[in-house]
Amino acid sequence: MAKPFTLYKLIILYMLSKVDYPLTNSQISEFILDKEYTNYFHLQQSLSEMIDSKLLEKETIRNTSYYRITSAGNSTLDFFVNEISPEIREEVNAFLIENGCQLREEVSAIADYYKSTVGEYAVRLQLKERHTQLIDMTVTVPTEAAAQTMCSKWPSKCHDIYGQLMETLL
Numbered sequence: 001m002a003k004p005f006t007l008y009k010l011i012i013l014y015m016l017s018k019v020d021y022p023l024t025n026s027q028i029s030e031f032i033l034d035k036e037y038t039n040y041f042h043l044q045q046s047l048s049e050m051i052d053s054k055l056l057e058k059e060t061i062r063n064t065s066y067y068r069i070t071s072a073g074n075s076t077l078d079f080f081v082n083e084i085s086p087e088i089r090e091e092v093n094a095f096l097i098e099n100g101c102q103l104r105e106e107v108s109a110i111a112d113y114y115k116s117t118v119g120e121y122a123v124r125l126q127l128k129e130r131h132t133q134l135i136d137m138t139v140t141v142p143t144e145a146a147a148q149t150m151c152s153k154w155p156s157k158c159h160d161i162y163g164q165l166m167e168t169l170l
Helices: 004-017 025-034 040-052 071-083 086-108 144-169
Strands: 056-061 064-069 109-115 121-129 132-141
Touching (some): 004 025, 004 056, 004 064, 004 071, 025 040
Antiparallel strands (some): 109 121
16 A cells, blocks of 8 residues: 555546546645545645656646646556545546536636736736637736726626627628
8 A cells, every 4th residue: 555645646647637627726635635535735735846846837826726647647647546535536526527627617717817018917818628729818907906897707607608709700
C-alpha cells in the first residue's frame, strides 16, 4: 500500500487522467475532502509538490487554479496505478460520472479582467468545448464593477450568447 502523501497524489493523477479538461482546485478538493482521504493542507501540499515535479500543470485565472495532468504525470500514474485500490478508483469514477457535466461546465466558461493602459477594464470571455475554443473575445468596460459583473454572469449566459452569435452571423 502506498504512503499517504503518495496515495493522495496518485488519486489526483487518476482523477485528472479520466477527464479531457482541467479540474479546478475546488473540484479536486470536493472529492478528496468529502471522502475524507486527507485534510485541506495535505491536499494543497500534494498539489504543490506535483507541480514542482512537473506531474501537473497549473493555470490560474481570477483566483481559480486549473490543473491538468502532464505526460510525466500520465507515465507516473501508469507505473503506480495499482497502488490505488479498486474501491478508490471506483469512487473516483463514480464521482466523475455523477458530476461530469457540471465539472465540465465549470471549466468551459472562463472569464477574467484586467485594467487596460487607458484606465478602462478589458474583460476576456472564453468558451471552450473539449479542446476547441468556441469563443475568445475581449470587451472593454468603463469600471471594475462592470468587469466583475460580466465575469460573474458569463458562466450562466455564455451558451445563450454563443447561440445568438451563431444565429446572427450565419
